[in-house]
Amino acid sequence: MIDIEISEVGPRDGLQSIKPIMATADKKRWITALAAAGLPEIEVGSFVPAKILPQLADTAELVAHGRSIEGLNVAVLVPNFKGAENAVTAGAHKITIPLSVSETHSLKNVRRTHAQMLEEVRKIRALIDNLPANERPVFEGGLSTAFGCTLEGHIPESKVIGIAEQLIKAGCDEVGISDTTGFGTPNQVTSMTKGVWAAIGKDKLTGIHLHNTRGQGLANVIAALDVGLTTIDASMAGIGGCPFAPGASGNIVTEDLVFLLEGMGLKTGIQYEKLMQARKILRESLPSEVELYGFTPDAGLPKDFSMATPQA
Numbered sequence: 001m002i003d004i005e006i007s008e009v010g011p012r013d014g015l016q017s018i019k020p021i022m023a024t025a026d027k028k029r030w031i032t033a034l035a036a037a038g039l040p041e042i043e044v045g046s047f048v049p050a051k052i053l054p055q056l057a058d059t060a061e062l063v064a065h066g067r068s069i070e071g072l073n074v075a076v077l078v079p080n081f082k083g084a085e086n087a088v089t090a091g092a093h094k095i096t097i098p099l100s101v102s103e104t105h106s107l108k109n110v111r112r113t114h115a116q117m118l119e120e121v122r123k124i125r126a127l128i129d130n131l132p133a134n135e136r137p138v139f140e141g142g143l144s145t146a147f148g149c150t151l152e153g154h155i156p157e158s159k160v161i162g163i164a165e166q167l168i169k170a171g172c173d174e175v176g177i178s179d180t181t182g183f184g185t186p187n188q189v190t191s192m193t194k195g196v197w198a199a200i201g202k203d204k205l206t207g208i209h210l211h212n213t214r215g216q217g218l219a220n221v222i223a224a225l226d227v228g229l230t231t232i233d234a235s236m237a238g239i240g241g242c243p244f245a246p247g248a249s250g251n252i253v254t255e256d257l258v259f260l261l262e263g264m265g266l267k268t269g270i271q272y273e274k275l276m277q278a279r280k281i282l283r284e285s286l287p288s289e290v291e292l293y294g295f296t297p298d299a300g301l302p303k304d305f306s307m308a309t310p311q312a
């Protein structure tokens, strides 16, 4: 039994922002190693056209690979209905469509208004409902730029709550909140989560995607734990998440998150030594100029540290 689920987003969020393309065989080895370390869910890629993100052109093959690993929950991102069709064909267990709460960002990023995105959601719902019940993926709406947008600036919480309601009404099973820009602080995590819960129910928001752009990633995790969220996204070595400053990661670092949670007595199901083996595979598979982050892998676990998760 695990207390907190870490959803590993490195193969998608991480690799999409690294220019050199990681070989498919290396991605498979890395995903296998991540799953062997105990990560229960891995976002293996995104069904976007290869001409936009050539780094993720092998997503269908990685979904098939992920499905061959027993017990692993295989997640993917889809930008639209077409992407969802491909995700369903490939057999993803979970599909997430990101909807930017900032409409300016949505127009710039996917060239769609909120109304157009919600129409995609309705079409995807119909697609999923046409599948046999045991083949239906979980369908999540990702509330991106929920804590603020580099174009629009401050995003009122009422707007986030309103979009969450609309996503559920249009057919998402659940929503996730995402601090795409790293603007968030712990008090906002608490208040936004409670606001969304009050509108759509506690069972329809369980996860959060946080960035460490301004150093608040793990502080925000503590707020998420305190309020009662149970799934935290993180990226091995903190790759991706559009870091701006050298030495600062974008996504929160899986390895540091594991140390934090396990140190607090919360079981993640992770085998730490195996997690380091997965990191080694990542290091070997990327050009040496790509920086890997993480304080815990650099410093090592404290002497006599005892993981809450029993180690093999």
Ligand code: ZN
Pocket: 013, 180, 209, 210, 211, 240, 241, 250, 251
């Ligand atoms: Zn991210």
